[in-house]
Amino acid sequence: MGDRSPPTSSSAFAVWRRLVGARIRADWQYRMSFFLFLVGQALIASLDIAVIAAIFANVDSLGGWSGYEVALLFGLGGVSFGMADLLISQVETASKHIKAGTFDLFLLRPVPTLLQLSASEFALRRLGRIIQPLIVLAVALFTAPVHWSVETTLLIPTTIVAGTVIFGAIWVITSSIVFWTVDSQEVASAFTYGGNVATEYPLDVLGIWMRRIATFVVPLAFVAYLPAARMLNRHDPLGLPSAAAWAAPVVAVTAWLAAHAVWGFAIRHYRSTGS
Amino acid sequence: MPTTTHHISDNIIDVAGLEKSFNVTRKAGRLRRRREVVNAVAGIDMQVERGAMVGYIGPNGAGKSTTIKMLTGILVPTAGWVRVDGLEPNRQRTELARRIGVVFGQRSQLWWDLPLRDSFDLLRHVFRVDAARHAANLARYAEGLELGPLLDVPVRQLSLGQRMRGELTAALLHDPSILLLDEPTIGLDVVSKEAVRQFLVDINRELGTTVLLTTHDLSDVERLCQRLLIIDHGRVIEDGMVADITERYGAERTLVVDLVEPGPPLDVAGATVTNVDGPRQWLRFRRHEVTASELLVRVSKLADVRDLTIEEPDIESIVREIYTR
Numbered sequence: 095m096g097d098r099s100p101p102t103s104s105s106a107f108a109v110w111r112r113l114v115g116a117r118i119r120a121d122w123q124y125r126m127s128f129f130l131f132l133v134g135q136a137l138i139a140s141l142d143i144a145v146i147a148a149i150f151a152n153v154d155s156l157g158g159w160s161g162y163e164v165a166l167l168f169g170l171g172g173v174s175f176g177m178a179d180l181l182i183s184q185v186e187t188a189s190k191h192i193k194a195g196t197f198d199l200f201l202l203r204p205v206p207t208l209l210q211l212s213a214s215e216f217a218l219r220r221l222g223r224i225i226q227p228l229i230v231l232a233v234a235l236f237t238a239p240v241h242w243s244v245e246t247t248l249l250i251p252t253t254i255v256a257g258t259v260i261f262g263a264i265w266v267i268t269s270s271i272v273f274w275t276v277d278s279q280e281v282a283s284a285f286t287y288g289g290n291v292a293t294e295y296p297l298d299v300l301g302i303w304m305r306r307i308a309t310f311v312v313p314l315a316f317v318a319y320l321p322a323a324r325m326l327n328r329h330d331p332l333g334l335p336s337a338a339a340w341a342a343p344v345v346a347v348t349a350w351l352a353a354h355a356v357w358g359f360a361i362r363h364y365r366s367t368g369s
Numbered sequence: 370m371p372t373t374t375h376h377i378s379d380n381i382i383d384v385a386g387l388e389k390s391f392n393v394t395r396k397a398g399r400l401r402r403r404r405e406v407v408n409a410v411a412g413i414d415m416q417v418e419r420g421a422m423v424g425y426i427g428p429n430g431a432g433k434s435t436t437i438k439m440l441t442g443i444l445v446p447t448a449g450w451v452r453v454d455g456l457e458p459n460r461q462r463t464e465l466a467r468r469i470g471v472v473f474g475q476r477s478q479l480w481w482d483l484p485l486r487d488s489f490d491l492l493r494h495v496f497r498v499d500a501a502r503h504a505a506n507l508a509r510y511a512e513g514l515e516l517g518p519l520l521d522v523p524v525r526q527l528s529l530g531q532r533m534r535g536e537l538t539a540a541l542l543h544d545p546s547i548l549l550l551d552e553p554t555i556g557l558d559v560v561s562k563e564a565v566r567q568f569l570v571d572i573n574r575e576l577g578t579t580v581l582l583t584t585h586d587l588s589d590v591e592r593l594c595q596r597l598l599i600i601d602h603g604r605v606i607e608d609g610m611v612a613d614i615t616e617r618y619g620a621e622r623t624l625v626v627d628l629v630e631p632g633p634p635l636d637v638a639g640a641t642v643t644n645v646d647g648p649r650q651w652l653r654f655r656r657h658e659v660t661a662s663e664l665l666v667r668v669s670k671l672a673d674v675r676d677l678t679i680e681e682p683d684i685e686s687i688v689r690e691i692y693t694r
Contacts, residue, residue, distance in 0.1 A: 112494050120482035201443045204466040
């Protein structure tokens with residue numbers, strides 16, 4: 095093997111880029127469906143805003159948060175979710191590949207399986223899910239009473255990256271279940287899509303146990319709620335120090351390492367199908 | 370840690386006591402489910418010499434594919450020892466992936482909507498083959514498999530035979546030391562089959578690539594393999610040179626006689642009639658018990674013979690005999 099260097103993360107990224115490029119070129123042959131889907135995604139995403147607008151047409155605040163403050167939550171959570179949806183949600187298709195027997199092929203290539211799934215099922219049209227929360231986020235940053243400083247400014251991109259990784263980790267962990275029971279994708283969706291909805295509302299509206307779960311078990315509180323609370327100078331009802339907002343990257347890395355371990359464990363239990 | 374030691378054994382595949390069992394839940398009654406353990410592979414030993422071409426056959430569900438999946442690291446064995454090119458497949462799967470080429474007859478590793486050439490180029494990056502070697506390999510295989518005019522055709526527009534030639538090229542571009550083929554000729558027409566077979570013979574001879582193939586088509590084995598492993602119920606039931614197996618089990622031959630008049634099955638000592646079609650009758654006999662000429666004398670006493678042929682056993686009937694033994 096002397097003539098081949100060990101894989102590096104940069105070469106893995108280069109492979110990912112090429113595989114994604116191939117996928118986009120293939121999808122481009124069906125570009126009408128691409129544009130229709132993009133429009134559809136934007137419309138569906140707008141429904142979420144309509145729901146929140148409807149709530150605030152009837153009440154002034156939700157768990158003590160004003161409409162513009164909730165919009166900040168919505169924007170942060172939505173952008174992170176959209177990014178994870180674009181880059182990592184493809185692990186959901188593992189069950190499809192297991193059933194079709196094509197997951198075997200991923201295991202026969204010297205590239206991580208998560209990377210191959212991400213690239214081979216990449217769908218550029220999912221960008222439609224990011225555009226709209228991005229607009230909401232921009233509006234919220236202008237309208238909500240954000241305490242601007244260098245620190246809160248840095249908190250925005252940090253939170254989005256960390257949130258993307260946290261959602262991604264949830265996606266990977268819940269998708270791992272399919273290695274034991276192939277038809278368990280619905281359960282996984284409850285956590286991922288459900289998790290997205292949970293980040294769009296202040297945790298104050300939830301009961302104490304749900305808040306604890308959202309902080310310490312499925313760390314959704316770090317995706318938007320805790321960072322937004324710090325930016326708005328609010329106190330967390332769980333009594334966490336406001337600096338907990340900056341724990342998001344640590345939580346994200348931990349969640350990702352856990353997801354990676356679960357995925358590796360799941361693959362060792364892969365049963366493959368058919369001949 | 371990657372191992373860099375060269376192993377002493379010349380066996381590129383070294384398997385001992387290999388087992389794989391699956392837990393299966395079956396319905397038992399209306400609501401109850403019963404857990405069962407199915408031993409898909411129940412203790413297989415096999416050694417394959419570097420550079421050999423070996424046929425790996427058995428009936429459906431015998432454990433062929435499960436074995437292949439353990440050899441490639443797709444499945445983790447329940448028990449046993451496996452080394453492929455000195456590596457432990459499930460622990461060193463990605464490293465092993467660079468040294469093996471795999472073709473599953475019913476699963477494509479090509480990019481469906483893209484030209485064949487794009488698939489090859491993507492695989493070059495996936496396997497990190499340098500550009501010059503890739504170009505040389507592609508030129509060689511494109512010529513050997515007559516792929517030249519097909520390189521710019523999207524894979525979905527290729528015929529099955531054309532696609533299979535693409536699959537073989539895809540499996541070989543990274544210069545694997547071993548090629549594992551699962552039903553490589555399934556569904557192919559006669560011409561494509563022959564092209565694939567001839568190519569495999571050439572690759573094996575010129576590059577020394579070891580080939581292990583599972584197949585339902587025993588003419589693949591006759592044409593390609595010196596050695597044959599037969600498995601059934603997850604165990605190796607026969608392992609030997611194709612010629613030896615034919616010699617050992619091929620003791621039964623068939624005398625086909627065309628009689629002048631159609632009649633009932635002939636009752637001849639030393640032979641049994643296996644088929645009757647009008648005046649033609651098939652008489653199976655064991656060549657150690659009776660010679661063909663002796664048998665013909667006996668038949669002639671019972672009926673007038675117009676013509677005759679003797680059918681040598683083909684590998685297919687031998688294998689059928691081994692299975693049903």
